[in-house]
Amino acid sequence: MKYWLMKSEPEAFSIDDLERVGREPWSGVRNYLARNFMRQMAVGDGVLFYHSNTKVPGVVGVAEVASDAYPDPTQFQKKSDYYDPKATREEPRWQLVDVIFKRKLSRIISLEELRAAGEQLDGLELLRRGSRLSVMPVNAAHWKTILSLE
DNA sequence: GCCAACGTTGGC
């Protein structure tokens, strides 16, 4: 079992939205590295749900991978913000996985706190300078450390 | 294949 961190802007889709719908296809990822990570996901993998581009960015909940990767339908939808004219149904370019809600944390574990955790979180992709990936792996030790901060 | 220009991400 592997662990991941997935970012979402709460104005677009928050942990409360995930709680409400229960299950969500993680559409709109248009970065090859992030896509490749989703291809490596398996049902049951743990997901840290992270709120980005907001007043207090940080980890706000736990979700779980609920499907293997499959083609992101929005790449074919001309009216979608995520439409990709170079993608075809024969050769889709983008994949996604479904994620299901597990729980909301009792409080946000802010990016600031994660940075302050020091060497325990050394190597965490989220904390790498200039990191912009919206989907990234988290190792088991980091996963444990982050959730222990709650 | 290089790289400048451009667009996007996301913290601050």
Next chain:
DNA sequence: GCCAACGTTGGC
């Protein structure tokens, strides 16, 4: 709203 960092595009 600013801007650093980064990815992508496209001319050459």
